[in-house]
Amino acid sequence: MSEELTFRDRPINMNEKGARKWVYAKKPSGKWYTRRTILSWILLLFFVGAPFIRINGHPLILLDIANRKFIIFGAIFWAQDTFILALLMLSFVLFVVLFTVTFGRLWCGWACPQTIFLEMVFRKIEFLIEGDYKKRYKLDNGPWTSEKIIKKSSKHAIFIVIAVAMTNTFLMWFIGSEKWLQLIREPISSNLSGFIVMMIISGIFYWIYSFFREQICTMVCLYGRMQGVLLDSKSIMVSYDYVRGEPRGAKSTGDCIDCHQCVSVCPTGIDIRNGTQLECINCTACIDQCNKIMKITEKPPGLIRFDSEEGIKNGHKTTWNARNKAYSAVLVILFSFFIYTLLSRPAVETTILRTPGLLFQENADNTISNLYNIKIVNKTHDKIPLEIRILSHKGEIKMAGSTMDIKDQAMFESTFILLFRKRIKK
Ligand code: SF4
Ligand code: SF4
Incomplete structure (x- = not known):
């Protein structure tokens, strides 16, 4: 069976026995290749x-x-x-x-x-x-x-x-x-x-x-x-204009002279004239190569170009369909929420949890105490001196270690004892 008939049955870089066929792609050049090189x-x-x-x-x-x-x-x-x-x-x-x-x-x-x-x-x-x-x-x-x-x-x-x-x-x-x-x-x-x-x-x-x-x-x-599953007939991709190109051949009426230059330059070895294929990485090498041939044959460029299946069939481009609008709306909402969350996130994040396995202690000096683990994350690029205070009740915090200087982009972990004076019932 010829390559033309087997392209849908097996990858182009595989022979009938399943062995690898090495792709010898021609060196690309042209307007699109230059743009791609710069990027x-x-x-x-x-x-x-x-x-x-x-x-x-x-x-x-x-x-x-x-x-x-x-x-x-x-x-x-x-x-x-x-x-x-x-x-x-x-x-x-x-x-x-x-x-x-x-x-x-x-x-x-x-x-x-x-x-x-x-x-x-x-x-x-x-x-x-x-x-x-x-x-x-x-x-x-x-x-x-x-x-x-x-x-x-x-x-x-x-x-x-x-x-x-x-x-x-x-x-x-x-x-x-x-x-x-x-x-x-x-x-x-x-x-x-x-x-x-x-x-x-x-x-x-x-x-x-x-x-x-x-x-x-x-x-x-x-x-x-x-x-x-992602592409449809309105998706813009590297496409062969079969309306203009067919019937192909040197003596045919179509613009494609069947020179195979677009195939020889393809890094994945496919023939784009067979339609959209999963092997096509949209590298545009075939666009450049075909445009060179069009120049030689004195035909307008763009026999292979960025266009949609619908665009080629109807002679116009369609990019903005209902599905694209829906995706864009979701994207804008998501990004707005992301920016809001990023800007409003606290510079310092603190987690205080009671030390696992410990219950409160009633002390001889008429106080109640318990042990807590504290974790503070400094998300800024500055060193921050911090302290923790009790605002709602009268009590005392005894920190393990003396200072709470937290380096930039660093995490501080420690334990502290929280002490409250017991209320005496009258
Ligand atoms: S390079 Fe252009 S003219 Fe040559 S085979 Fe490919 S599509 Fe046809
Ligand atoms: S755009 Fe697709 S078909 Fe054209 S050369 Fe690149 S991979 Fe091959």
Whole structure:
């Protein structure tokens, strides 16, 4: 059976026996690829630079899971703020859903870390060392010459270095750049288990970007699998204008000359002319490539373009349907609530609980006492001197320790005895 007839039966990067078929994508270029490259460099710069950016001496981003402390754009979130973080995550998921319903899988091609690292870092290095698709195919399927050994070993050596650098950058997002700098100054033997974990994660990254590649998007990614339920005929995505393009062929009346250039440039190896497929990450490489062909054949550009199925069928674009409006309304409400909760949350959060297992004591000096645990979280960037007082009754608090100076972004835990004078019945 030809590829044209089997594309719906099995992934394009798999042969009839179920074995992997390597995708040799052509080097993309064009208006959309340039835009994507610029955005990717901005995002990569943020990824590498964020752990080093500090606001008033504090990190811009820190996801300290071990201490349950998260700093996002300077705002500190503790475990007590899980509600706000859950709200943020919910808003983010809804945003992604709304965005996908309206603009298809734009996230995948333009902002997903997997695509950015694969297409804008690893693939570019591969193009640089091994050349474009035909050269790479020849090299892979040719004998082990000295040229092949040098090219392959230098490529994989660079890939390993980048995988280790990626892992360490991720690590900085979780432990902070200062802690990371301190760790790398210490001998490996003092952090052996951490070092082994770091090397295992680097190995996984290296394997993904060197061998597994686009299969993350086509076979593993859950978001990719959700496209079938999120997209409808009004969703904007990379689409082939079959009304204009068909019947295809060099001598046919349609604008598609069946040159297969859009297929050769696709990083997931699909033919967009077969319609929307889960493998399409909306990278726009085929738009650029087809526009070049349209220029040569002196036809208007946009045979492959961002459009909806309905737009192509009816010759107009539809983006703002009832479903999009409903999603947007929910999103606005959710974000407003999130901002309100964020702005109105207390700078200092205190939890006082009676020490478990202890009952009140009647003392010889005519007082009643009990022991309490106190936990105070300082969510500000300042050191705060605090004291606790009894306002409603006459009594006394005996704190374990003398002062309650709580460092910035720190948690204070202690115990205190609460004493009340017993009322004497007359
Ligand atoms: S690049 Fe354009 S003209 Fe060539 S096969 Fe693809 S859609 Fe047809
Ligand atoms: S079909 Fe086009 S937009 Fe989709 S993944 Fe392939 S090249 Fe990218």
